[in-house]
Amino acid sequence: MSASATSYDFDLFVIGGGSGGVRCARIAAGHGARVGIAEERFWGGTCVNVGCVPKKIMVNAAEYGQWAEDAAAFGWSIETRGFNLATLAAARDAEVARLNGIYGRLLSGAGCTIFEARATFIDAHTLDVGGQRVTAERIVVATGGRPVRPEIPGAELGLLSDDVFGLQDLPRRVTVVGSGYIGLEFACILRGLGAEVDLVYRADLPLRGFDQDIRVAVKEAMEQQGIRQHCGHHPGRLDRLGDHLCLNLRGGEAIETDAVLFATGRVPNTAGLHLDAAGIACTAKGAIEVDEEHRTTAPNIYAIGDVLNRMNLTPVATAVGHALADTLFGNTPRRVSYRNIPTAVFTSPPIGTVGLTEADAAALGPVDVYLARFTPMRHTISGRPGRKTLMKLIVCQETRKVLGAHMLGEDAGEIMQGIGIAVAAGLTKEDFDRTIGIHPTAAEEFVTLRTRTREAGVRAAAAE
Template sequence: MAYDFDLFVIGGGSGGVRCARIAATHGATVGIAEERFWGGTCVNVGCVPKKIMVNAAEYGQWTEDAAAFGWNVERKGFDLAALAAARDAEVARLNGIYGRLLTGAGCTIFEARATFLDAHTLDVGGKRVTAERIVIAVGGRAVPPPIPGAELGMLSDDVFRLKQVPRRLIVVGSGYIGLEFACIFRGLGAEVDLVYRADLPLRGFDADIRTALKEALDAQGLRQHVGHHPARLDRQGDHLRLSLLGGEAIEADAVLFATGREPHIQGLGLDRAGVMCTAKGAVEVDEEHRTTAPNIYAIGDVTDKLNLTPMATAVGHALADTLFGGTPRKADYHNVPTAVFTSPPIGTVGMTEADAAAQGPVDIYLTRFTPMRHTISGRPGRKTLMKLVVCQRTRKVLGAHMLGEDAAEIMQGIGIAVAAGLTKEDFDRTIGIHPTAAEEFVTLRTRTREAGVRAAAE
């Protein structure tokens, strides 16, 4: 039968836009629908506006440090309205670029909700549309914890609607979203309480990084309540009261719940298309990102595989090349560099020490130092930690981890080396750039310890 489109993409975030645009450049007729905003979470209520707020918090610290470098800087306070205006203008600019990229490539765009009627048919804003292939790229959404009074708190989207910086803020959760906003608002002058259930923040990251981060958070005055679960949230007059399991309670002007996200599949009509979901509510896909319906694919956070914007973009591009470009390929989910924009920031790529040691013996190279900026400024807690995890048998660098100034920028280059399978000796013979923190990655010579020997013996 004849279809309206060769490909229809549901969702105008980074992954969906890339998939649609590349498919169109390959000659496919492409439709794409977005019901909220072009660019998705990352551009509008995620990575981009958050990083602008990270920069704002850093400026506050730099003005404090300036005197140590000879500058007489007078601080007159922080204006959230001014930051919000600049931030929102940049978001609007990028939002428009995404739309122009699509129309420029020849895509037909629909600013409407799309839902399945069957495996080849969609209702798009009340219009019936058919497509030979369909890609689900609707992303995820933040969800509150299942406790009484949770509706009184904020989710991550709500942060960008704040009119002023809360004097006292409670952040519940120690994933990257919770930690980043805790550091942002501490840097903007708020008193911050951080509540999380583990012993260390940032579950899933390397243990040395997690330990160093906990110390850094303490040093900047964040009050950490570890091993605690929220029980209920109540309003008491002009403030909120968060009760924790066990009896402790904390009061604040605002509470941010950063305890999880879920695939945004509600109301899509997946059952009408024969698309199945996992037990956790993610769209089930195979290695080709094909769902249980042969002509329907899913990419990005809705699959809950690796919830990073660049990963969704890479998968969307690879899928378009495979379906319409005559060059079948897959995006590689291994050795994906990532960053957490805490204060100080984190950059990491490859395996943690624990994961690598579970596969066999590894050598650990680790250094910790105060970077040059802060030997002068004297700012407490701004230590840098850098770590390499090296396979004893092959000498390949299996993982690289850093907490410290410019970690994200540095890790992008180190990520190339780890993804390429370079060895410790390749790192050693690379000349360092002096004076930088980054040079430490190529001057580590003394092994700190070995791990995984027992696993190898067994």
């Protein structure tokens, strides 16, 4: 702490009460710093309120419908009387409110000063917080991201991901535009809850940036569940036709629907913060520029989480916030690695992945690919289409390290958390092979993949 630190109201002020901002604030306070934090919308940010948590509750709801249908194959006689979105919404919103309150109590319990107001920059050490002038030696920007509509006529008639959580009735027909995490997850949720779903995206396969085998497998899974996919199409305009909508695609195709969900991207939530007043530089797309220490172009100001548009995952923001607080106030400087971060996509079935894709690994040199595809035990009985499992390991031929692991199938997210530890630790294929599998599980396949499916990257390595 500098000699002049006491001249400031706070040692640290955090703008944004999402997962990253809250963790940074309370850890810094635990180290003895005087901490203020401002949030203008809701504590917990996108993840708790209009993201991961309520979405996962809706994923669970969609799965219950499938389980009820599958029950007959296992000897159960279950009568279903349909789905009521209002009932789910009430339970979901109650849980969100509970978690929202926990975030506030965590901050106050740690000794943070809480401001339920918008904070904007006056200069590099001074903020306007709901009309109050506040100063801080150091400032962290953790305002997250926000969804955006495409720039097409009639886009205002469509929903954004935040809006889905305000629905009280399930539309009969929904068209989802976009094939990233959010688009695919909501397409599967809405289909699982009983809606007819069309999915529109620009590429030939969904989930750009993911492993090719996973992309192919999830496309096939959605097709078998009755999600109609319109690949290689761009939305042109959205019109209202009486009591329904019509999404016109470029090229002439039109989709009549009751609701359109635009899941075409998110942008850093930096508009209106007056970053220029503090000397903070941004990219052309509004992401705050930072160095390896997460310091902005203003030496006393840092930025974490989705405002960086780097790795937009809640656990990443949380980990970086914690590390930054330890570095600034805990005398334990450290960084969070952005390599080998495990993640999940809660489609139906879900996806789990960690490390390099086959294409990225092969670009670095020769790799061995181990791949298995099978029907999990539950669905050999239920016969439900679209629930096959795919599991894949990518192994460096030279070092034998497992460079990437990818899975589509039941409990993929739960399984991949453990596999993520192994990949981050640099374990080899032989380490996997020495591990005894848990039988009967799908997870055991990761330690019983003995036969190489193919090799890749050989030509690239030979060319060097």
